[in-house]
Amino acid sequence: MLDYHINDKWILDRISNTSETFDNWIKNLIASVEKNIESIDDEMFNNIEKQKKGMTKHEVKRELAKTKKQVAKTTKDLENLGSIPNFVPEFGSKILQWVGNKVSENILKEFQDSGLEGLENKFDLDFITGKKKNLSSALLDVTKERGINIKGVLYLIEALPDLEAFLYSTSVKKYYRDHTEHALRVAVLGDFLLEQEFENGDLAGIISEIIELDKTLFTEKIWWITSIIHDLGYPLGKMSSAVNYSLLNQLLKCYPTLDLEFIPCEIGLSWKGNQEEYLMIIEEGLSNEAREYVRKGAGYNHKRFPIPDPEIFLRTQTGHPEYNYKGYFDLDHGVLSALCLLNGLGTPDEIRHNEEYKGYILAAKAIALHNIKGKISDFNFDKNPLTFFLVLIDELQEWGRPIPIQVRDTYFTTELKKVTLLDEIELHLDEFAWYMQFRNAEAKKLMNFDFGLFSNNKEKSLERLHIGNNFSSISLHLEDIEINQSKKKKENVIAYKTIKV
Structure with missing residues (x-):
């Protein structure tokens, strides 16, 4: 039985092992470390000894010897497609911090000398050296690595963390979940599953045959575009709620003795240009x-964009009532994301008449549909396998998604505490069975976790999918687990649900 524990370490390992330019960057970095180590002379030893008080020359040499061994081991790991992250923490040692600074000074020259000029802008040195090691910082790097060079899309991916930071701070009425790291997790998990063999062959081959697209093009570009871009429209879709509900209610709370009125802020798409033509491309078929x-x-x-009437709030003895904002538009982040993709490709005529854009159009359709909650025929694997696959992976990616909980210790002071319900999910590949086990008692308490509600919502989401004749049956096993601290942390399953697709 092939079992996998899928978590963020697993994701980072796959990124490092499947990215050619990522490996080249690391190998080049290691070579630079080796060169800087070899170039250390007695004068440099004396300088290090002065800078690092308490370290003798003998201790410095001993540290360097350890570093050389680590570099040799890492080089061997790389040759065997080993895990890059195992090397990263070593940059935190005393001597490697110093060597790391020397590497940073010479990194541009190293790339020029090795014929890799231009790659220095593709990856974040802080991420590589462990100063900033997370999935969010890797998203833009991996996007470029996969050949996604649409300027507007790259700009959005780079700006997404800042937009999400704002939405986290407002909490958007209910809790807000990340869509930055989530996109990379979806991409990597899907990439892994596309390699797997089913009854009719490997999944990538099955999908590419149905959509009549070159298999290599599909696996190396179209899937990555689909998964990385699928939630880019989320901040725009939520922005009106964030501004009107969160910020305006804060003002109402702060000024309970004043009569107030305001005009709600409404954000929507403009149809005065050629937006409708892009929408028609998505709708076709x-x-x-x-x-x-x-x-x-x-x-x-x-x-027609609305001109809202002012909202009037007259003071009462108990202050202002809560403002329940209801937007004029009901924007769907999937549709917005699809329009972002198409607008970045070119004019509608260029997209329609360029055969190379066929895969991008399929990606846009899948992205536009993935958040639709109704049961429609378009979620059939035999008919729209890319749409089916995106929805499936999107629903399975539940681990590691931080949920902000506002904790108020006074009327005006708010602490934003982030919790995660799941650290990993398990996959039993032979049966295509997935397991989500909710153990984090603190997270469940902070967000008032309702296992029954979560399970029912997940079941409704997966009920949209029809496996057809070419996809394996799927089972998702959900378990609410209580850990008894007094009995050697014995685990008790207090509720469970099995969902079959």
Whole structure:
């Protein structure tokens, strides 16, 4: 039985092992470390001894000897496609911090000498050296690595963490979950599953045959575009709620003795340009039900932008009531993300008449549909395998997603505490069975976790999917686990649910 524990370490390991330029960067970095170590002479030893008080020359040499061994081991690991992250923590040692600074000074020259000029801008040295080691900082690097060079999309990916920071701080009425690291997790997990063999062959081959797209093009570019971009529209979709609900309610709480009125802030798409033509590209070939969802998600049914009336709040003895904002538009982040992709490719005519954009159009359709909660025929694997696959991986990626909980210790002081319900999920590949086990008691308490509600929502989400004749059956096993601290941390399953697709 092939079992996998899928978590963020697993994701980072796959990134390092499957990225050619990522490996080249690391190898070049190691070579630079080796060169700097070899170039240390007595004068440098004396300088280090002065800078690092308490370290004798003998101790410095001993540290360097350890470093050489680590570099040799890491080089061997790289040759065997070993794990890059195992090397990264070593940059925190006393001597490697100093060597790391020397590497940073010479890194541009190293790339020029090795014929890799230009790659120095593709990766974040702080990420490589362990100063900033997380999935969010790797997202832009991996996007470029996969040949996604659409300027508008790259700008959005780079800006997404800042937009999400704002949404985290406002909490958007309910808790807000990340969509930056989530996108990379979806991409890497999907990439892994595409390699797996099913009854009719490997999954990548099955999907590429159905959509009539070159297998290499699909696995190396189209899947990565689909997964990395699929949630880019989320901040725009939530921004009106964030501004109106969170910020305006804070003002109402702060000024309970004043009569106030304001005009709600409404954000939507403009239809004065050629936006409608991009929407038509997405709609082509979709079911009538899907078209309706897409138009609603784009705000197309309300093409005339509203002029809202002022909201009036007169003071009462108990202060102002809570403002329950209801937006004029019901924007869907999947549709917004798809429009971002198409707008970045070129004009509608260029997209329609360029055969090279066929895969991008399929990606845009899958992205536009992935958040639709209704049961539509478009979620059939035999008909739209890319859409099916994106929805499936999107629903399975539940681990590591921080949930901000506002904890108030006074009327005006708010602490934002982030918790994660799951640190990993398990996959039993032979049965294609997935396991989500909720153990984090603190997280469950802070967010008032309702296992029954979560399970029912997950079941409804997966009920959209139809496996058809070419995809394996899927089972998802959810377990709510209580850990008894008084009995050697014995685990008790207090609730469970099995969902089959």
